Amino acid sequence: MAVDARRSLPDYLNDQIWELTVGTTEPPAIALQTTFGLRARSLRIFPRFGEAEALTSDPNQFSSPITIRRYCPDLVRLGFSPLPEIHAELTYWAASSHAIIGKLTLINASRLPRKLHVEIAGNLLPGSQGTRLLVQEVDATTILTGQTDGLEPVMFMIGGAQAVNSPFPALRVDPEIPENDHHTLTWIVASLSDLKSSLELARQLALRNLDAEVTRSEILDDARLEIKSGEPEWDKAFDLAQTIALSLGMGPTSHLPHPSFVFSRLPDLGFSLRRDGSDYNYLWNGQSPLEAYLLAHLILPNAPELVKGLILNYLAVQNEDGSIDWKPGLAGQRSNVLLTPLLASLAWLYYEYTEDSEFIAENFSRLLEAFKSWFNPLLDRDNDGFPEWSHPFQTGLDDHPLFSNWHPWSQGRDITTVESPDLCAFLFNECNTLHSMARTLHRNAEIRYLKAVGRRLRALCDSTWDEESEIYRYRDRDAHNAAEFDHISTLNGSGVFLIDKTLAVPARLLLHIHPNEAATRRVAVFLHGVSPGGAHRVERITTEGFKWQPGKGIATSERLYTVLEQVEIQGLMEDDRCVIYVSGLKQRDISLLLPLWAKIPSQKIAQGLIDEYLVAPGDFRSPYGIRAYLPNAGEWLEKPPNVILTGWNHLIIEGLLSYQRRQEAAEIFTSFMNAMTQSLRSEGCFRQFYHAETGQGIGERNTLQGLPPVGLFMKILGIRFLSPHRIFLEGFNPFPFPVTVKYRGTSVLRQRDKTTVIFPGGQTITTDRSSPAILSLK
Numbered sequence: 001m002a003v004d005a006r007r008s009l010p011d012y013l014n015d016q017i018w019e020l021t022v023g024t025t026e027p028p029a030i031a032l033q034t035t036f037g038l039r040a041r042s043l044r045i046f047p048r049f050g051e052a053e054a055l056t057s058d059p060n061q062f063s064s065p066i067t068i069r070r071y072c073p074d075l076v077r078l079g080f081s082p083l084p085e086i087h088a089e090l091t092y093w094a095a096s097s098h099a100i101i102g103k104l105t106l107i108n109a110s111r112l113p114r115k116l117h118v119e120i121a122g123n124l125l126p127g128s129q130g131t132r133l134l135v136q137e138v139d140a141t142t143i144l145t146g147q148t149d150g151l152e153p154v155m156f157m158i159g160g161a162q163a164v165n166s167p168f169p170a171l172r173v174d175p176e177i178p179e180n181d182h183h184t185l186t187w188i189v190a191s192l193s194d195l196k197s198s199l200e201l202a203r204q205l206a207l208r209n210l211d212a213e214v215t216r217s218e219i220l221d222d223a224r225l226e227i228k229s230g231e232p233e234w235d236k237a238f239d240l241a242q243t244i245a246l247s248l249g250m251g252p253t254s255h256l257p258h259p260s261f262v263f264s265r266l267p268d269l270g271f272s273l274r275r276d277g278s279d280y281n282y283l284w285n286g287q288s289p290l291e292a293y294l295l296a297h298l299i300l301p302n303a304p305e306l307v308k309g310l311i312l313n314y315l316a317v318q319n320e321d322g323s324i325d326w327k328p329g330l331a332g333q334r335s336n337v338l339l340t341p342l343l344a345s346l347a348w349l350y351y352e353y354t355e356d357s358e359f360i361a362e363n364f365s366r367l368l369e370a371f372k373s374w375f376n377p378l379l380d381r382d383n384d385g386f387p388e389w390s391h392p393f394q395t396g397l398d399d400h401p402l403f404s405n406w407h408p409w410s411q412g413r414d415i416t417t418v419e420s421p422d423l424c425a426f427l428f429n430e431c432n433t434l435h436s437m438a439r440t441l442h443r444n445a446e447i448r449y450l451k452a453v454g455r456r457l458r459a460l461c462d463s464t465w466d467e468e469s470e471i472y473r474y475r476d477r478d479a480h481n482a483a484e485f486d487h488i489s490t491l492n493g494s495g496v497f498l499i500d501k502t503l504a505v506p507a508r509l510l511l512h513i514h515p516n517e518a519a520t521r522r523v524a525v526f527l528h529g530v531s532p533g534g535a536h537r538v539e540r541i542t543t544e545g546f547k548w549q550p551g552k553g554i555a556t557s558e559r560l561y562t563v564l565e566q567v568e569i570q571g572l573m574e575d576d577r578c579v580i581y582v583s584g585l586k587q588r589d590i591s592l593l594l595p596l597w598a599k600i601p602s603q604k605i606a607q608g609l610i611d612e613y614l615v616a617p618g619d620f621r622s623p624y625g626i627r628a629y630l631p632n633a634g635e636w637l638e639k640p641p642n643v644i645l646t647g648w649n650h651l652i653i654e655g656l657l658s659y660q661r662r663q664e665a666a667e668i669f670t671s672f673m674n675a676m677t678q679s680l681r682s683e684g685c686f687r688q689f690y691h692a693e694t695g696q697g698i699g700e701r702n703t704l705q706g707l708p709p710v711g712l713f714m715k716i717l718g719i720r721f722l723s724p725h726r727i728f729l730e731g732f733n734p735f736p737f738p739v740t741v742k743y744r745g746t747s748v749l750r751q752r753d754k755t756t757v758i759f760p761g762g763q764t765i766t767t768d769r770s771s772p773a774i775l776s777l778k
Helices: 194-206 210-221 232-247 289-299 304-316 345-353 355-373 421-441 445-461 592-596 605-614 646-658 662-683 710-717
Strands: 019-022 030-034 040-051 054-056 064-072 075-083 086-096 099-108 119-125 130-138 141-148 152-157 162-164 170-173 180-193 226-228 488-493 493-509 507-516 524-530 536-542 548-549 550-556 563-571 577-582 687-691 697-700 717-721 726-728 739-743 748-749 755-758 764-767 775-776
Touching: 019 232, 019 421, 030 345, 040 086, 040 141, 040 152, 040 232, 040 345, 040 507, 064 210, 064 232, 064 355, 075 210, 075 687, 086 232, 099 119, 099 194, 099 524, 099 775, 119 141, 119 180, 119 304, 141 170, 152 355, 162 646, 170 548, 180 194, 180 755, 194 536, 232 289, 232 710, 289 345, 289 646, 304 345, 345 717, 355 421, 488 493, 488 563, 488 662, 493 577, 563 577, 563 726, 592 605, 592 646, 605 646, 646 662, 646 710, 662 687, 710 717, 710 739, 717 748, 764 775
Parallel strands: none
Antiparallel strands: 019 030, 030 040, 040 054, 040 119, 064 075, 075 086, 086 099, 099 180, 119 130, 119 170, 130 141, 141 152, 152 180, 162 170, 226 739, 488 577, 493 563, 507 550, 507 577, 524 536, 524 563, 548 550, 687 697, 717 726, 726 775, 739 748, 748 755, 755 764
């Protein structure tokens, strides 16, 4: 729980994030807790209840269990009965990045007055420096305050309270509540750099009308999709996913003019030790395109302005040559590689939900220039019209078995030496999307240009098709072939080594240096061999030509070889190893299926690709979705992780829908939803990845990449809300249960053979057509 960027400006450099736990702490309690971005081991706030002298915080001893009555990005409301015939409603609202407000309403449902004892207790475990919470009196006001690594949090109760020092410091009230009446107490926790500032912030917030603020949050929350399917666990997961997605909003700042997003918002995150954001890791250092695409599918149709802002943020950092950085950040961070070709697709998604043609008209030229920037000669290093990626991050597959440098299962090949079908597919889809925009805007010159470029891109992608394996293939940038991965030799230390190895096809060489200790070597390697044209060649690779990680340096030869004659190594110690491979491109991964998403293959090829790899269990298809990576061939590298990546499954399922394979799309969606609901059931959270065979969650908690894709579910159902009064429908419900979706008072019941729409005024339309149609109130 944290401040909602739609309501207040979050502090990107000092965002205090809270989580609520029930019964898992010591003592057991309804505990609101944070670490202030690791500036404290923990701060916990929890209520204690009693009559007479005995007090308890343990939910297991309450008279009724706890229920969640409302959960929004910045708000939670719980209901329970701590004592017989005493009903309680506990509300927390994140008022800012530096303060949270708690409100407890106690209702006496008995026939007699009740005198209660209520404590709001705190337990601060400071970080490297600080003091625990203590009771203090400041200006005749009793507060709790402590210190931890540059913060002095203050807890202040409106209306005053008694001080309690044990067993935990607390603020206490002893209300006497008449029969059938209630009593409310409100407290504020504010945390700034000194006591005076914290207390002043708490007093300012005490003047706010909390009920009105809560109502505003609830009104925003009412715009969410309410989904009732035949799977209650799915419904819970969809609801939670939307809340988490909306909580990820952050900014704007002077560097990005509109709210952006972070990948995860948990108590250990949100504080920049350097105070400028430059120390944030990948979860907080910018908006990347695939994650922006996933987020848009989670927050549309209820937050279109956030999606529009993401697009405008990218355009705000566009360079004169049309290029846009892959991951611009709220603190001015830049990745210095080109944006994955997804921006026009993101803009068109926004348009499909909002029908905002003015936005498309205003930004079409800049979106087109961003697309054209991919055809810069510097990115097409062999000048054949087929650009190459510059960095593995652009692919959205950070742990790629071909290109990542830091894993024992990866070759670490230089990605700039490879032509990748996924890049061609991204570009083709972007070209088609821009073509749709140009047609909408009647831009005839651009229509002709985009048609011609689209034909070339389709032909280039088709040229990567492997008839024998019936799949698209990576190919070498210059040789336009795909060599088999092969071990050539393992060399120890420095010296001149005779190899005399003839390669099956012209290929690049891969060098893995393993120093005896985790240190970079000042090394020079000379490769003596024969070029594809038959000429003798010598290639020199120095320390700067290697990509170094602790315990390993990796280099890819710039030249192609048909024969490797000998290798001369300088600068290695006696116990250091240099392993030489033929760099292979037969590795298979989920990105090779992306042409389906772009609708590049013919109907015949597409159906074969789907039937071979996505329908029956086998290479890609697993019990929990489509695998990201298949095992490497040979014994020289470890197997890559057997994981499901939600974002890439999302794209491939969209591809299935493009080829009218709605039933198969639903089956794969069901597979990875089973993994997500399993994680939610066992751990109470979603995970970044999921194991393909067991469904076990892996990686960070509640990250954007691991959330159930609500928008994809709606696409499979064939429902898109354009407004509460206009609904786009297509296809049929492929799930084995009817689904009801409510949005702003409109209800859509999707059954196998018909759909019923009930509008807010009660007007009803029933249809059994499966062809695309818009239902609306005239």
